[in-house]
Amino acid sequence: MSILAWIVLGLIAGFIASMLVSRSGGGLVLDLVLGIVGAVVGGFLFNQFGSAGVTGFNLYSLLVATIGAVVVLLIYHMIAGRRAL
Template sequence: MGIIAWIILGLIAGWLAHKIMHGAGAGLVMNLVLGIVGAFVGGFLVRILGGAGVTGFNIWSLIVATLGAVVVLWLFNKLSSRRSASL
């Protein structure tokens, strides 16, 4: 899968994760960026667990990328709230 397809899939996954997490995070643009990272993380995690990971521009890949984006967004929220609590 080409880099442009990864970015598009990540943007869609970031938007879906933003909706799933009820707008949590640092705003829509940052959530979209985290979605791109989440697409890579989701594909990596599913491959470690023995699954197919991100296989192309299809529904399975969108699900995997969205799950990765939710995980990355959740981690981002936990780390950023911990930082602001210590200030």
């Protein structure tokens, strides 16, 4: 998959995950970074459970990346929430 496809997939996955977790977007850069990290994490998690990870620019890969981004966002909010207190 090309870098541009990873960026687009990460941006979409990060935005969807941000809406699922916090009901508001965290900003373009944060959504992009967490979405790309989430795609990697989602691919790793799916491979660990015996399923295919990110396979290209398709709906299945978007689902994998979004699930990974949700996991990353939950961890991010746990860490950022503790700093704010």
